[in-house]
Amino acid sequence: MEIAGEILRRSLPEEVGVSYGSSSDSEELHVLAVDDSYVDRKVIERLLRISSCKVTAVESGTRALQFLGLDGEKNSVGFSDLKVNLIMTDYSMPGMTGYELLKKIKESSAFREIPVVIMSSENILARIDRCLEEGAEEFIVKPVKLSDVKRLKDFIMKGDGEEKGRRTILKRKMQDDIFSLSSQFPASDSVSSELESSTPLYLSKRPKLLNRG
């Protein structure tokens, strides 16, 4: 039984033929949460479970890639048969940062369609810019709230062809706006406290996705 399973796994092409945008198999979304903080993992697990999502919480980018089957084993498939509908990752993690994890996921033909959300306790414009440019769906400032999760869930549940098209346009427009804004500020990762304390500029540009009201 086990051997048959292994043979089956090896013969599967890398793209496993699942649609990540919809939840056709079950109504429950499966979220992969990545955070090196034990406390934050517990909180995000609870936030997601209370929002009727299945959760797999891992402590590092490396573990996340292992779970997805992207850990360098060319023909391996992830340990779980559950398809992942959303990845939520902390930005600052030892070893592989959330940004590096994001890049690896977007470089993968099998998983690049999975929406990736970056979470960070630091509201740094250049960081947000970089993540969104690399394909992150959203950048959430910690601590993550129930309303954030609810909003994400709604967003993903609605995901279909038309919506995706609109989303891409919205993202590109917003990127243009951020690029024109970020050129006004020094290109460094550190931001003046004045900027940090004001409402993040990207919020006003993406009312649908990032309205935290």
Next chain:
Amino acid sequence: MDRRHLRQQVTYVRKSLFDQGYLDDQFMQLEDLQDDANPNFVEEIVASFYSDSARLIQNIEQALVSRPVDFGKLDDCMHQFKGSSSSIGAKKVNMECSQFREYCCAGNIEGCIRTFQQIKQEHATLRKKLENFFQLARQAGQAETA
């Protein structure tokens, strides 16, 4: 103590934790995640925080005494600690952590050492207050089912 009195006490203690600035909105967010199936979620998270933060405090302490001072490492350690404390809504602790990071950025080791004493104090004070609060809440809850 009768049930009504206990419940009044719990409400009073809880309110004062917020009024005196020990806790912020994030604690309320955690309370919202509690339900009949998970009635002790907040207490569990706080317990996790305190057991985890012992390690983080040790990391900071080590970084504070090592010479030459590695402010980058110090900031990283504090970033982890601050993240956890803000996740449970530990307002005063969090504010001291921000102060610490400012001293760190400025390369002011004495400021860091001084502030870290404050952090440890606030951390310990909050622990006692929360333990008291949870115990009271438990008593009130038990009185309810009696």
